[in-house]
Amino acid sequence: MNLNVENLTKKYKNGKLALDDISFSVNDGEVFGLLGPNGAGKSTTMKIMTTILKPTKGKILVGEDELQSNSRRIKNKFGYIAQDNSLDEQLTGRENLLLQARLYHLKDYNDRMYEILELIELGEDIDTPVSRYSGGMKKRLEIGCALMSSPELLFLDEPTLGLDVEVRRDIWEYLRRLNESYNVTLVVTTHYLEEADSICNRIAIINEGKIVAIGNPDELKKKIGKEKIEITFESLKDVEKVDSVVDNISFVLDRKIIDNTMVLIVDDADNRMFEIYDMLRENGIRITGMNNKKISLDDVYLHYTGYRYEKN
Numbered sequence: 001m002n003l004n005v006e007n008l009t010k011k012y013k014n015g016k017l018a019l020d021d022i023s024f025s026v027n028d029g030e031v032f033g034l035l036g037p038n039g040a041g042k043s044t045t046m047k048i049m050t051t052i053l054k055p056t057k058g059k060i061l062v063g064e065d066e067l068q069s070n071s072r073r074i075k076n077k078f079g080y081i082a083q084d085n086s087l088d089e090q091l092t093g094r095e096n097l098l099l100q101a102r103l104y105h106l107k108d109y110n111d112r113m114y115e116i117l118e119l120i121e122l123g124e125d126i127d128t129p130v131s132r133y134s135g136g137m138k139k140r141l142e143i144g145c146a147l148m149s150s151p152e153l154l155f156l157d158e159p160t161l162g163l164d165v166e167v168r169r170d171i172w173e174y175l176r177r178l179n180e181s182y183n184v185t186l187v188v189t190t191h192y193l194e195e196a197d198s199i200c201n202r203i204a205i206i207n208e209g210k211i212v213a214i215g216n217p218d219e220l221k222k223k224i225g226k227e228k229i230e231i232t233f234e235s236l237k238d239v240e241k242v243d244s245v246v247d248n249i250s251f252v253l254d255r256k257i258i259d260n261t262m263v264l265i266v267d268d269a270d271n272r273m274f275e276i277y278d279m280l281r282e283n284g285i286r287i288t289g290m291n292n293k294k295i296s297l298d299d300v301y302l303h304y305t306g307y308r309y310e311k312n
């Protein structure tokens with residue numbers, strides 16, 4: 001199911017401008033990622049797309065229909081997994097699933113239930129109270145609950161926040177399976193750029209309520225260069241000195257300084273490293289480390305905002 005977000009602006013009652021005229025579209029069958037640091041506006045966007053919040057300006061089209069005026073009909077086509085746990089902790093996993101079936105007035109849901117139990121792999125734990133579940137188990141059950149109504153489009157706000165690395169990998173794997181085997185379109189927000197990079201067909205990076213970059217992760221990375229060289233210096237004084245040296249290096253496509261590290265974007269890091277090293281030495285600049293890496297989405301973020309991406 002296609003989704004079109006047009007010129008969305010959200011100003012909260014306290015005057016906070018959380019979204020400042022953002023537009024993007026999500027194609028049918030796609031995994032679309034909304035990325036950004038704390039307070040960027042990800043949850044606000046999610047809440048507007050799922051009709052929990054009203055936008056100050058702008059509109060959303062789901063297929064051909066405008067969301068705001070057809071929300072009741074459209075709501076049945078999508079599922080939403082909020083950032084905060086929405087399960088009833090007193091009930092068992094199975095009871096939570098049954099509750100969903102009742103909320104959506106589902107009939108003949110036994111096959112669906114069986115399919116979901118297979119997918120979320122909770123085994124016998126499905127019959128223990130949710131209060132005894134781990135964070136990862138709860139998230140899997142929440143995904144299961146959202147799937148009961150067979151949505152074509154699923155919104156997930158930070159599905160892996162606060163989970164261990166391995167559990168996070170599992171959750172992404174469930175989502176991938178869901179997208180590939182059940183053709184569910186996914187709109188996911190996350191802090192974890194590298195995880196989004198591996199699963200999303202397209203991403204939008206939000207910063208302070210504005211979209212700073214949008215597109216396929218590989219294309220976004222390619223746009224800013226092929227590789228990067230990170231040089232760390234003994235002191236900040238050297239960083240300032242190195243700036244004037246780098247001014248004279250023509251093959252440096254972009255550069256950023258964070259603390260006592262300089263990041264240089266280049267096309268051929270392997271060969272250029274030695275040239276740069278020699279030039280720095282000739283100018284009496286002492287470095288404590290130098291390495292080359294592939295461009296990541298962190299670099300894309302850095303390129304467009306000038307800030308190092310903060311992880312939580």
Ligand SMILES: Nc1ncnc2c1ncn2[C@@H]1O[C@H](COP(=O)(O)OP(=O)(O)OP(=O)(O)O)[C@@H](O)[C@H]1O
Binds near residue numbers: 014016036038039042
């Ligand atoms: N109900 C509210 N009233 C006023 N300001 C709000 C409200 N909800 C969020 N904000 C502010 O709007 C901005 C965007 O918040 P939002 O929750 O959308 O960010 P986020 O990208 O989801 O952040 P996080 O990564 O922490 O979940 C923040 O500055 C936040 O403090």
Ligand SMILES: [Mg+2]
Binds near residue numbers: 042043044083157158
């Ligand atoms: Mg949020």
